[in-house]
Amino acid sequence: MNDERMAILARLQSTLGPRAARERAAEARLKALRPNLVPARGQLRGEAARAQFIRLLRENLASVSEVAKAEDAPPRIADYLASISAQGPLRLAGNPWLAALPWGRTDLQPVTGQVRESDAVGVSVALCGIAETGTLMLASGPDAPSGLNFLPPVHIVLLRAEDITGSLEDGWTRLRLSTNGRTPRTVNLISGPSRTADIAQTMYMGAHGPKHLHVMVVADDG
Amino acid sequence: MQRNPAAFNANAAEALRNADMQSALRAAEQGFGAKRRKSIERLPEFDALCDQAAAIKDHVLDHLDVYLERFEAQVFATGGMVHWCEDAQSARAKILALCQSVNARTVTKGKSMVSEEIGLNPFLEANNIRPIETDLGEYIIQLADEPPSHIIGPALHKTKDQVSDLFHDHHRKLGFPHRVEEGEALVGEARAILREKYLSADVGVTGANFLIAETGSTVIVTNEGNGDMTQIFPRMHIVLASIEKIVPTLEDAATFLRVLARSATGQEMSVYTTFSTGPKRKGDADGPDQFHVVLLDNGRSRMLATSQREMLRCIRCGACMNHCPVYMAAGGHAYGATYMGPMGSVLTPHFDGLARAQALPFASTFCGRCESVCPMRIPLPRLMRELRNTAHDARLTPARERLWLRLWSWIAQRPPLYHRLARMGLPLLGRLARGRGRFAWLPLASGWTRTRDFPAPQGKSFITQWAARRTPEK
16 A cells, blocks of 8 residues: 555656655645635625625525514524424534423424434534635534534524625635634535436435535624 | 446446346436536536636645645544555555544445545455445445446445345345335335434444634535445544545635535535534533544645646546536446446546556547536546547557557648548549438448448548638638
8 A cells, every 4th residue: 555655656756756845735725715706795794794794595495584583583583494394303513502402382382402314404503604605614523513504404593694705715714813723524515405307417415415405695694 | 347447348248238227327327417507507506616616726736735735724623533555455454443442343434535536335344344334325336346336426326226126135034024115115224224224333433524724624425425424423434535535614614515515416515514523522411432533645745746637626527527428328337446437437547557557548529428417627528538538548448449540640740641630531432422411331440430430521622612702702
């Protein structure tokens, strides 16, 4: 195995020439972490970013709702689930923010812990939303199993309005800050519910992941 | 159809007679082209982004050894392992050994063209490990025991009716007794069957669209979510990727993501883009216990030393084949190789040898659409032309063809003779066409005239007309 590594690297080096200068150039790029061209639509901020984020998510067949306060989320989730006739266990990511919401004001009886195949609904919190493409960024961790983003047929993602940012590059900056530069095991960029076009190039929803993606933007996280 | 690039002409003829294949290709041609155009019109910076992405890839290729070593160090630092493999055989053996190390019986698989390149499935089966393709298109062709006919739409050649039949045949014994025809119902059957596989598989194998040197992350893009289920639930996640998939930083990956989905499916982003870094962390709620990256060379480091190195910029979006008149007539299976269309016609001779694959670089009209839509600015016609030249020089092309070319070049290098023959020949051909302006049949050109008329020369040659026009001005 090591022989193959050596052979491949030796061949590359004999083609590419002396290493020192090339090493410096690569190191410089790795250190700078400089964004390349960011399109104008990825440079929006504030209200414009929020509007575009929501518009693009809807274009990608996610549904989006906005609530003024976090405590409004559980009843709105109950309403949403009733509107799509979803029934069955609702599992929350082990996120303290989610756990603190007043679920008791609804008939929902959320559970936490390991995601199961029988779960009907998963509720996660996004690290940020990317306005450029209407994309959610979710990072895995003790409070955030990535299985929850895929296994239940309905996925609900809560997002603080202040966490909507312009571009994927802005998202990377937030990720590095929030994880102290230690990349989590999984970073999921999610731009809509699961779909496939593999049968006769016609789009069908709910291929393997969630059939429904509902994003709830929380204006005030207090 | 033969899985042999040397059989391209016979395969293509067969495909042209296949009505199902032709109707599937017509739908693909219109769908892909229109969606790509629309998404690009919405992003004024698209061309500039492509230029940047191509430049980044050139930078990566110039520093490939350094970035690969950095990637390896980062995978190691996050608790994963990297295995370097010279060729297909070595990569297959490595993956088998990893599967056996956890006594794996079933392996779920995300879509990976490199897996097709190394022939992983038949090898695992021969060693009593069951590979289960989970991308719906790959699942369909695994049931049909066929190779992919397109790099991003593997079952693009199948009609819905054919999928109904296949599912009925295979799902009958799995508790789905009735033949279903609705698309939703077909997707639902596959969803139900594969869910259980994700949760019970011992190992998940995925490919990678990108490998990030900065973080040691591997990246996949899907619309179905199958690649995620494949890697979240089994104990071991194996990523199979070729060495040119490296990009330096997360910022650089962002640039590639902006051009990849738009070029491929006309989406602004695929539904799921997933960055996987190492095995699950201490305290993580889920994820694999082991994370392995199998890095495949398989001729790529040698290609880097040739004038064909631009091909290593390819990000496998499929735009070249989606816009290729030859691919859209012949379909992917005609190429008899893992990779098809213009990108495949360049890659296959490097993987299979030009002697076996020399027909492929000739499977192009050189209309140039592939190059014009390639987000990585790969000069595909030039690369195919080089391979044609090499095939000619190595005497791999038909002897009769070389003889005619030699005769032509002998005449063309003698302008007076050439012009005299042209002055004699043109009016003669014109008279032979008897004023109809075209031939229904012409000696030595039956390949052309069998399906269409050959236009007859009209009037004088360009050189004669040019000379006549220039003289009065002086």
